Amino acid sequence: QVQLQESGPGLVKPSQTLSLTCTVSGGSISSGGYYWSWIRQHPGKGLEWIGYIYYSGSTYYNPSLKSRVTISVDTSKNQFSLKLSSVTAADTAVYYCARNKGGYLDYWGQGTLVTVSS
């Protein structure tokens, strides 16, 4: 059973960089066949795809966030990470990591709330 777990600071100051890591267990990122995604959900709102990465390092980002987003992978640790720069209060959200299998998201982490505030 594949499991994903997000980790990182729950509070980030405005203009700083939000950094989160997703640790995958029960399966290897480097086995291929899947993309590894980040999705966020603003409080009380819908879901927004941020981007995804393949084990090789190929990345695809939401055009609306592309200038501020970097997703990376560390296959030795079976982790992938999200960095979102120059954050504002509008980036306050629950951030989820998920496995992307053929265009749909079959396994999700539990989510982590990140608040942007001074």
Next chain:
Amino acid sequence: EIVLTQSPGTLSLSPGERATLSCRASQSVSSSYLAWYQQKPGQAPRLLIYGASSRATGIPDRFSGSGSGTDFTLTISRLEPEDFAVYYCQQYGSSPGLTFGGGTKVEIK
């Protein structure tokens, strides 16, 4: 970018009733790349349907998906108490990326 519009925004029904949720795309979507998720308060979304009509592992057969092109439907044949939640459709587009609909809340009448 493909925009997904879900309707209605809220559906008020009683347990045992049938729920019909709509997802309309601004451009044609490949059926292979249309999915539905259920989300309960405080939880991550759960995959229900992929490929427009295939149930994910462990999903009861009261959930079914249908549709093609720009119009897709999620049907819950008989609502159980645990089915009251928010439902999202999602597509995977030709330009790299995923987009989600705005969601339909199924609430107890």
